[in-house]
Amino acid sequence: MTSINEPAENLFPEPVPKWRIERRVNPKRSWTFAMYALATLFGLFLSALLLLTSGADVFKAYSALLKGAFGSEKALYATMAKATPLILTGLATVVAFRAQVWSIGQEGQVYAGAMGAYLGCLVFIGLPAWLYVCLIILSGMIGGALLGTTAAILKDRFDVNEIISTVMMNYLIVFLLSYLIGGGPWTEVSTTVVYQQTGPIPAASELPYLLGSTKLHLGFILALTAALVCYVLLEKTPLGYEIRAMGFNPIALAYRGTNIGRTIIIVMAVSGAIAGLAGVSEIFGTAHRLRADTLYGLGYTGIIIGMIGGLRPLGTVVAGIVFGGLASGGLYMKLLAQVPDALVPAMQGILLLAFLCAGVAARYKLVRTEKDV
Template sequence: MKANVRTSLTDLVPPLVALVLAGVVSSVIVLLTGESPLRIAHVMLSGSVGGAGSIAGTLEEATPLIFTGLCVAIAMRAGLFNIGGEGQLVVGAFVAAWIGYRVGGLDPALHVALCIALAGAAGALWALIPGLLKARFGAHEVINTIMLNYIAFILTNYLIGLPYFRKPGQIPQTEDVLASALLPRMTFLYKYTRLNLGFVLAVVCALLVFILLRKTGLGFEIRSVGYNPLASRAAGISVVRSTLMAMAIGGFLAGMAGSERVLGVHRHFISPFPFGYGFAGIAVALLGRNRPLGVVVAALFFGALANGGAQVDIATTVPRELVTVIQAIVIIFVACEYPIRHLVLRRRGAET
């Protein structure tokens, strides 16, 4: 147990070093634009954690990232690269909006639960397509998840054009969901926030994924196959089953992200659907080292970057795009984790 604590502490060092290095490089870039890095840092900090409104905004931005980060992470643990979170999120969002405005007369708790469950199921089915292709034919999941992203965008765009789904008017969107389907907003934190109960759901999901991976036979199989598919097969573990389950669970989580955006934030499906949470989930999983609780922390970090970045755009001459650049720099340094880890460990080795 002690050894475990020590290894997880050592695990924390490389991402932290990566973040510090990213901060240094970002400061240089800010300097080049003629702004003061300290001022930008101040604006970003106060915009992301300075006060109830900022914190609520950060949590709101983090919510879908927790879901999509978990989606990528669980696939990674099974040795799969699920780049399809975006598409799985979009089909989930569409289904949530549809059930949200079309099915009436339900108790609110039941209505919300139904919307989320069906959105998750839609995401899971969407993810199972590449999962099946991989398990049955060995078709590479990277290609197929990417392709299914496009199919999801175009399919929902087509459907939203049909009179059955489309709200009359110029904008291709559905009707707003009924009040019974809305995820309650956490206005006790901040009056105008869009932060909603979906955040709590996301954290609960992270805990559930943690329990799944650590405490269940299925989680054992997923981790086993992710580490060494050959030894797993030889030991009698079904790689097909773990592949399908990891894709389906991931897809379900991405679908939930879509439902959170619709039921808690936008209240309808619109095409094109706000873009990027699915892809950002890859970076979140990477920074969170594919661990459920690490994903929560990483999602909060990226949420803070996004939220603080909006303030930078408003309050300084630095364009918001710079925040995207900073995010990218963070990702690059996190991806460079191996050399950083190597340096850290070598220092340690020299000490002993």
């Protein structure tokens, strides 16, 4: 047996860490707000560095961005139109993530919604205009909900991870649409060249424009309504109670009699329906024919919007409008300040990271380790 010859104090060379991270017991609203404000400035600062490296004039670029996003009535309408599908996919994220169901399926559900609605517009043709539009919206929501529910059933019955299943179904649905509009039954027939698109939708099925604008359509009202419905659902109904409780502690919820599998299915149906609405709004409010490229990325961006919005409906509306502004102002910035295309999504990414950091900074603090705790 070896013996220890050193004195006790020198036995242990390893230092004990001086700092640790602790949760704030009651984060103040003002502190949280300050963190997010700081994050915005920090995000803009980092974006400015990016603009500099690309050789653009930062001031010119930012003022073009602002002008293009919110500088005029017309710009504002364009921003709101761009924000519409983003708010909806953001809300779809809110509903799923609040329940800690990690659905990445908003992208596919947007496509499914657009396809459901297009099917509706073929089936219900000839009905009175208001009924026609309502049924189209409804079939779009059903399309998204069906796709979402599929993932939920796979999870409930076979314990298939929802992240995997939703991502895979995103691929499936895109290829299904490619088939339908690229040679399949929905392909535009009147032209000699085959584009990846359907023919124009009937005028009666278009979502009407608002305020005489040529960009802002009924979809924006639908998005605001959806936000209100989400808020009421989450905060004021027993189902919302279950969704929130499931997000925090599904074990206790199950112990006290709530069927978790069933709740997941409902969550995914609601989330899918809202994402589907984004597809309806984009196709029947903006593009006026079914094509894949206008739908691309709306679902994935929605995840960012929902996260930045703090998984709250109102926050999501705000975040959606900011991102809508980035999208429509980005175009301006590109034209006026010769900023490369790719910088706008890069800025979105930077802002997301900054906001996520702010979320952590608002909830935790660094504490000096006391001795002998």
